[in-house]
Amino acid sequence: MHAKMCKVHCYMFNSDAALQFNGDKPSADNMQSPIQSNQNKVYVIMNWDIFLLHPYHTAVGCILIIAFLYQVYFYFMIARPLRSKPKARLATDNVPEAPSAGVDAPGVSVIICARNEGENLSHYLLSLLNQDYPLYEVIVVDDGSGDDTSIVVERQMAHDSRLHLTFVPKEARVRSTKKLGITLAAKAAQYDYLLLTDADCRPASSQWISRMMSGFDKEGVEIVLGYGAYFERRGVLNQMIQYDTLFNSLHYLGCALAHRPYMGVGRNLAYKKELFFRSGTFSDQMHLRSGDDDLLVNKIATRNNTAVVLDYEATTWSVPKSTWREWWLQKRRHLSVSPHYKARAKWHLAIEPLTRFLFYSATIALITLFILMPIGPIWQWSLIGLSPFAFRLLLQWAVLHRAERRLKHKPIWIGVIIWDILLPVFTAVLMMSRKTYKQYRW
Numbered sequence: 001m002h003a004k005m006c007k008v009h010c011y012m013f014n015s016d017a018a019l020q021f022n023g024d025k026p027s028a029d030n031m032q033s034p035i036q037s038n039q040n041k042v043y044v045i046m047n048w049d050i051f052l053l054h055p056y057h058t059a060v061g062c063i064l065i066i067a068f069l070y071q072v073y074f075y076f077m078i079a080r081p082l083r084s085k086p087k088a089r090l091a092t093d094n095v096p097e098a099p100s101a102g103v104d105a106p107g108v109s110v111i112i113c114a115r116n117e118g119e120n121l122s123h124y125l126l127s128l129l130n131q132d133y134p135l136y137e138v139i140v141v142d143d144g145s146g147d148d149t150s151i152v153v154e155r156q157m158a159h160d161s162r163l164h165l166t167f168v169p170k171e172a173r174v175r176s177t178k179k180l181g182i183t184l185a186a187k188a189a190q191y192d193y194l195l196l197t198d199a200d201c202r203p204a205s206s207q208w209i210s211r212m213m214s215g216f217d218k219e220g221v222e223i224v225l226g227y228g229a230y231f232e233r234r235g236v237l238n239q240m241i242q243y244d245t246l247f248n249s250l251h252y253l254g255c256a257l258a259h260r261p262y263m264g265v266g267r268n269l270a271y272k273k274e275l276f277f278r279s280g281t282f283s284d285q286m287h288l289r290s291g292d293d294d295l296l297v298n299k300i301a302t303r304n305n306t307a308v309v310l311d312y313e314a315t316t317w318s319v320p321k322s323t324w325r326e327w328w329l330q331k332r333r334h335l336s337v338s339p340h341y342k343a344r345a346k347w348h349l350a351i352e353p354l355t356r357f358l359f360y361s362a363t364i365a366l367i368t369l370f371i372l373m374p375i376g377p378i379w380q381w382s383l384i385g386l387s388p389f390a391f392r393l394l395l396q397w398a399v400l401h402r403a404e405r406r407l408k409h410k411p412i413w414i415g416v417i418i419w420d421i422l423l424p425v426f427t428a429v430l431m432m433s434r435k436t437y438k439q440y441r442w
Contacts, residue, residue, distance in 0.1 A: 057369050064362035067355040068388040074352055075395050078254040079403075106216070107191030108136040108209055109273070113181045113292075117199035118148040120319065124202045125152070129160050133209040137190055140199075141181035142167040149199075164188070179282040179292045186276055195270040196293070200319040201228070204312055211314035212270050215307040222275045222305040223297065225256055228267030230320040232410050237327060241320045243412050243419040246403060253310070255348055259303035262345035266293030268316045275300060291337035298341050312408055332430045353424040360421055363389050393417070 110128060114121060121140070128138050140153045142165065153165045166188055168181045186194055195212060197203075205211075215224030227249055230241050252263045279300045285291050297306075321327040338349060366385040396416060404411050412419075 054373070054375055056373070057366065057375065060362050060366045060369060063358055064366055064385075064388060067359035067362060068392065070351065070355040071359055071392050072395065074355075075392075075399050078258060079250040079399050105134050106193055106213065108133065108193045108195050108213060108270075109185070109189035109191045110136060110138045110195045110197065110209070111141070111182060111185045111189070112138065112197060112199050113141045113143055113178045113185075114145065114149050114199040115143040115178075116145045116147045116149060118145070118152045120200040121149060121152045124200065125156055125163075127202045128197075129156070129163060130206055131203070131209045132206040133213070135191070136195075136209055137162045137164060139164045139166065139185045139188060141185050143177050143181050144168060144170055174286050176282070176286060176289050176292065179286060182292055183281050186273055186281070189273060192273050193270060194273050194276060196266050196268075197316055198267050198318060201267050201316040202318075204315040204317060207313040208316065211311045212268070212309055214311075215270070215309045216272075218307060220304055221307045222272045223261070223264070223301050223307070224270040225253060225261070225264045225297070225306065225308050226268030226270070227253070227310060227315050227407060228265045229315055229317050229407065229409070231317050233320060233322075237322075237324055238320055239412065239415045240419050240423070241327065242409065243415060244423055246400065246407075246409060246412070247423075250399070250403065251348075251352065253308050256301075256306050256308050260344070260348065261301035261303070261306040262298050262341060262348060263294035264297040264301075267318050268314070269293055269297070271300070275305075285340075288337055288340065290333050291340065294334075295337045295340055298345055310406065312406070315407060328430075331426070335427065335430050338431075353427060356420065357424050359388075359392070396420070 112128075125138075125140075140149075140163070142150050142153070144167075150165060150167070153163065157163045157165060166181075166184055168177045168184065172180055174180050182196070193213065193216070195209060203209075212224055212226055215221060228245075230238075230245055232238065232242065252261075255262055279296075282292065282296065285295055285299075288295065321330055338346070341349070363385060370385060393416075397413070400416060401411060403409070
C-alpha cells in the first residue's frame with residue numbers, strides 16, 4: 001500500500017482584489033467553502049473580509065478572547081495554591097508536630113477583640129485554651145461590651161493563668177476602637193509573636209497555634225496568613241458566603257504565594273510584634289473604622305516577609321451572618337477600606353471581577369449576535385461562542401473542588417455559576433454606595 005501525500009496550501013483571500021489562481025488552484029468565483037480539495041491537494045481559503053463585514057462580531061469576539069485568557073491565567077497561576085502541592089513558600093502538609101513542653105518554642109500571644117461576645121466566648125474560648133502548644137497566652141480585649149463578656153472571661157481566668165483581660169477605655173475618642181484594642185493588647189503581650197482571631201472563631205484543631213507558627217520557620221518571614229472559614233449552615237445565604245470566602249481566599253492567598261501579598265483576614269493572622277510597632281501600628285489608619293487586618297497587611301507585607309499556611313489544622317471556623325442585611329452591611333464595611341490599598345493591590349482586586357464581567361457579557365452578546373445576525377450555521381457559531389464558557393467552567397470546578405477537598409469544605413457545584421455572576425454585581429453596587437458607616441465603629 002502506498003499512502004498518498006496530501007499538501008495543504010493556505011491562501012489569505014481578498015475578494016476585492018478579484019484574484020484568480022491558475023491551473024488547478026481555486027478561483028475567486030468559487031469561495032463558498034473555506035476548504036477545497038483537488039485530488040491530493042487541499043486548499044484552505046481564509047476570507048478576511050468576514051471580519052470587516054461583521055465588525056460587531058469581531059469586536060465582541062476580541063473582548064471575549066482577552067477576558068477568557070485572563071480568567072484562564074487566574075485559575076492556572078493565581079488560584080493554584082489551593083489546588084496544587086505545597087511549594088517553598090507554603091507551610092502546609094509537611095509541618096512538624098506540635099512542640100512538647102520541653103522543646104524551646106517561641107512564645108505566642110493570642111489576641112481577641114470582643115464586643116458583646118459573651119455567648120460566643122462561652123462556646124469557643126476553651127478551644128483556644130486547650131491548644132497543644134507549650135508557651136502561649138490569650139489576651140481578650142473588651143471593647144465597650146454591654147453584655148457579660150468580661151464576666152465570662154474573668155470566670156475562666158480563675159482556672160487558667162494564661163488568660164488575660166484588658167479593655168478599651170470608654171472615653172477613647174477614636175473612630176476604630178478595635179485598632180486601639182489590638183494596639184493595647186500588643187503592648188501588654190508577653191511574647192514576640194502575635195496571633196489574631198475573633199471571639200466567634202473556633203480553631204479546627206488543638207494544633208492551630210503550632211501549625212500557624214510553623215509558617216515562621218523560614219528565615220525572614222514576619223507575617224503568616226491562615227485560612228478563615230465559616231461554619232456551614234442551611235440556606236442560600238450560607239452557600240453564597242461559603243463561595244465568597246473560598247474564592248477570596250484563592251485570590252489573596254494565591255497572590256501571597258506569588259510574592260504579591262496584599263491582604264489577610266483577622267480571623268487567622270499572625271505577625272511579629274516587633275514588625276507591628278516598627279511599622280507604626282495603626283497610626284496612619286485610625287481615621288478608618290475598618291482595616292485592622294487587610295489594610296495592615298497591605299501596608300507591612302512584602303514579597304519576602306510573608307508566608308501562607310493552608311494546613312486544615314491551622315484553619316479557624318467562624319459564625320456566619322444569618323440575615324442578608326447583616327451580610328450586606330459586613331461586606332460593605334470590608335470594602336470601605338479597599339480604596340486605601342496600594343495601587344498594585346487595587347489592580348489585582350479590580351482586574352479579575354472586571355474580566356469576569358466582560359467574559360460573561362461577551363459570551364451572551366456573541367451568541368445573541370450569531371442568532372440575530374447570522375454569518376453561517378447558527379449552531380456552529382453558537383458552539384464556538386460557548387466553548388470558552390465551557391472550558392472556563394470546567395477549569396473553575398476543578399480548582400474549587402480541589403480546594404474544597406483540601407480545606408474540607410462542602411462541595412459547591414451549581415451555585416458556582418450563580419454566585420460567580422452575582423457576586424461581582426453585588427460588589428460593584430457596594431463600591432458605588434455613598435452611604436456612611438456610622439453604625440460600625442469596628
